[in-house]
Amino acid sequence: MENTDFNIQEELKKLPGKPGVYLMHGEKDEIIYVGKAVSLKNRVRQYFQASRSKGVKIDQMVTHITRFEYIVTDSELEALVLECNLIKEHRPKYNTMLMDDKAYPFIKVTVDEPFPRVLLARRMAKDRAKYFGPYTSAGAVRDTIELIRKIYKVRSCSRRLPRDTGKERPCLNYHIHQCNAPCQGYVSQEEYRKSIDEVLRFLSGNYDSVLGELEEKMMQASEDMEFEKAIEYRELLGSVKKIAQKQKITDTAGSDRDVLAAAVDGEDAVVQVFFIRGGRLIGRDHFYLRRSGAETTGEILSSFVKQFYAGTPYIPAELMLQEEIEDGEVLEEWLTQRRGHRVRIRVPRKGSKEKLVELAQKNAALVLSTDRERLKREEGRTIGAVKEIARLLGLAKLDRMEAYDISNISGFASVGSMVVYEKGKPKRSDYRKFRIRSVQGPDDYASMEEVLTRRFRHGMEEQEAGKENGSFHVFPDLILMDGGKGQVNIALQVLADLHLDIPVCGMVKDDNHRTRGLYYRNEEIPIDRNSEGFKLITRIQDEAHRFAIEFHRKLRSREQVHSILDDIPGVGPARRKDLMKHFASLDEIRAAEVEDLKKLPSMNEKSAQEVYKFFH
Numbered sequence: 069m070e071n072t073d074f075n076i077q078e079e080l081k082k083l084p085g086k087p088g089v090y091l092m093h094g095e096k097d098e099i100i101y102v103g104k105a106v107s108l109k110n111r112v113r114q115y116f117q118a119s120r121s122k123g124v125k126i127d128q129m130v131t132h133i134t135r136f137e138y139i140v141t142d143s144e145l146e147a148l149v150l151e152c153n154l155i156k157e158h159r160p161k162y163n164t165m166l167m168d169d170k171a172y173p174f175i176k177v178t179v180d181e182p183f184p185r186v187l188l189a190r191r192m193a194k195d196r197a198k199y200f201g202p203y204t205s206a207g208a209v210r211d212t213i214e215l216i217r218k219i220y221k222v223r224s225c226s227r228r229l230p231r232d233t234g235k236e237r238p239c240l241n242y243h244i245h246q247c248n249a250p251c252q253g254y255v256s257q258e259e260y261r262k263s264i265d266e267v268l269r270f271l272s273g274n275y276d277s278v279l280g281e282l283e284e285k286m287m288q289a290s291e292d293m294e295f296e297k298a299i300e301y302r303e304l305l306g307s308v309k310k311i312a313q314k315q316k317i318t319d320t321a322g323s324d325r326d327v328l329a330a331a332v333d334g335e336d337a338v339v340q341v342f343f344i345r346g347g348r349l350i351g352r353d354h355f356y357l358r359r360s361g362a363e364t365t366g367e368i369l370s371s372f373v374k375q376f377y378a379g380t381p382y383i384p385a386e387l388m389l390q391e392e393i394e395d396g397e398v399l400e401e402w403l404t405q406r407r408g409h410r411v412r413i414r415v416p417r418k419g420s421k422e423k424l425v426e427l428a429q430k431n432a433a434l435v436l437s438t439d440r441e442r443l444k445r446e447e448g449r450t451i452g453a454v455k456e457i458a459r460l461l462g463l464a465k466l467d468r469m470e471a472y473d474i475s476n477i478s479g480f481a482s483v484g485s486m487v488v489y490e491k492g493k494p495k496r497s498d499y500r501k502f503r504i505r506s507v508q509g510p511d512d513y514a515s516m517e518e519v520l521t522r523r524f525r526h527g528m529e530e531q532e533a534g535k536e537n538g539s540f541h542v543f544p545d546l547i548l549m550d551g552g553k554g555q556v557n558i559a560l561q562v563l564a565d566l567h568l569d570i571p572v573c574g575m576v577k578d579d580n581h582r583t584r585g586l587y588y589r590n591e592e593i594p595i596d597r598n599s600e601g602f603k604l605i606t607r608i609q610d611e612a613h614r615f616a617i618e619f620h621r622k623l624r625s626r627e628q629v630h631s632i633l634d635d636i637p638g639v640g641p642a643r644r645k646d647l648m649k650h651f652a653s654l655d656e657i658r659a660a661e662v663e664d665l666k667k668l669p670s671m672n673e674k675s676a677q678e679v680y681k682f683f684h
Contacts, residue, residue, distance in 0.1 A: 074134065076133070079135075080116060083108050083138070084140060085109040086107065086108060086140050087107070087108070087142070087144045088105060088108045088139050088141050088147055089102060089138065089141065089150045089154060090102070090108060090112050090136055090137070090138040091138070092133045092136050092160075092162075093133065093135045093136065094161075097135075100161045101160050101161070102155050102158065102160050103151065104144070104147035105147065106147075108140070112136060112138070115130050139431060140427070140431050140434055141427065153349055154351065157345075158351075173188050174190075174191075174192055174199045174200060175188065175213065176189040176200075177198045177199075177271070179196065179197060179264065180195070180196035182229055183229045183230070183250045183257065185222065187224075188210060188213060200272075215307065216270065217246045217247065218245075220263040220270075221246060221248045222260075223247050223249075223251065224241060225241075227251050230250075230253075230257075234251075238251060239251075272419065275308060283301075283305060285297075285301050323384075323386065324384040324385055325344045325384050325385065325386040325387065326342065326344070327387075327424050327425055328373070328387060328389050328390070328428065329389070329426075329428035329432050330369055330372070330390070330432055331432035331433035332365055333436055336357075338354050338355065338432045338435045339354065339355045339368065339432065340352060340353075340428045340431045340435065341355070341376075349424075355372065356446075356447065357372065364391075365391050369390070369393055370393040370399070373387065373393070373399055374399070377403060383406055384411075385409065385412065386411070386413075387413045388414050389415050389425070390425050390428070391415060400413050449603070451491055451492055452492075452600055453599075453600035454466055454469075454601075454604070456599060456601030457605065460601060461586070463545065463571060466546055467490060467545055468490050468495075468542065468543075468544045469489045469545065469546045469548055469608065470487070470488050470544040470546075470547055471547075471548040471550065471609065472485065472486055472516060472519060472520065472550065472559075472612060473485050473550040473615070473616040474504075474512045474519070475616035475619070482503075482504035484516065484616065485500075485613075485615040485616035485619060486519070486523060486612075487612045501619045502518070502522060505518065513554060513555070516549075516559070517561070520558070520559055521566075523540060524562065524568060526540040527541055544570060545571070546570070547570055547571065548573055548574075548575055548608060549572060549574045549575065550575055550609060550612055550613065551574055551577075552574045552592075556574040556587055556588075571588075572588075573587065574588070575587075575608075583605060636678060637678050637682075639675065639678070639679065643670045643675060646670045647668065650668055657683065658683040662676045665679050
């Protein structure tokens, strides 16, 4: 992925001073580091300050950073959980510590017991208890359980009730007024259950009444000059506030869902999608949209769902949206058919799910405000450039472009490449390689004729057979040839023989091998070298050439390895195949010891010795 438009110094100025997670991307756009921050602005800037010593490893990492992105959270605790999830998902090269789930405790309420207890649990078991969490602070969980026992006077003992009622004296908790002693029959099961219901409401997020009560008691104790009590209430108040930051980032149900929210400003809109898999938020993406009129947020989300999930390979069991959409039931039915299992579209109204949607909306608004210029530049480089080329050639429709190139050295191991661009972006899943079969020697025209014939015959066969998931069934709106009149005429002849009507355009080069214009319908069309259309044509041309060269180099290396291995006594087709499959190059085979060679399925002691002796 190209990041020529990502100016790191400019993007650093746009960072918010809020908690969140940042992701550093490398040269191939892979995620090389994930970190969390109390203030994204302060933390991320530190990486790019030359005056700061960050250590050898981090200094090395910074040299590979091509861009960064970030996800804003409501608290540092949420950032910690999200950081853990993303590290587990992406395993970045420069992250050295991977926290385990057991670091995050749960609060467990044993509702299946006649007199339930409130406990700290390290794992969520498949039992009939209710679990709340996970939380990142075990100390805050313990404080909250202690608080619950003080306020609601629920038991902490492991006695089997009501079987053991009255068998032993009440424990210390009864005497310090932290338990109503159901073990003595001092409270009925019905009254005790009411207290548990209050506990469940508290743990579900209804903190206001408890916070208000604690604040009132703290102020009263302070007025009565009972400062030790006031401090105790203050500390408990702090613990409740900490536990109230319930983690929206992890869903204990362990389900798969996408969270969608939009931010709108004038003609511009951004839809933010959070991807939750197995209960963890593993990533996000944002999509820039242009409003066609006075569309509402619901209409924008409805339009986005139709377009996005028509092409995405995976559809989760649930979509969570910030607003109701008019055609929700129809979309549910359509998504269910595409997935093969029930898909629900929901608009959460309370709890952690609503908070997660709010978080997605906040990030969408942040992207819209800080990334608008970059997103518009990106749109200009892609969709805008495609429209420019379409206008230049007079094409009514231009979505998919295919470019072809031939690579060989004096006719040795000729290969062809096909690269595909859709909406101005490379679609690498549709790239294809061709090893030339019918042409001997350096004949680029004949090689190109073979490549194009094979490509479009395959496509026609797949279309006739109804193979919509085939490799070649989608035809391009424009074919781009790496050359001028000669290459274009070859392509037009192949299409005519197959009775296909597809526009063909040549990318004409000057004496310095730089693109100077387009050859279309028997004339050369000049193109502004500073235009986005010209830059896109150049990128496509370079990509087709790179892809062909890469394939040829790999093939040539294999041929060289193959020919040398033929000379080793006792190495036939099976052993040669094993060596080429297991070792990446001749140097690796040469460096291998006899013990390493013997590990190959087809090798024995004698053949391993022969290979070793041959290279030594």
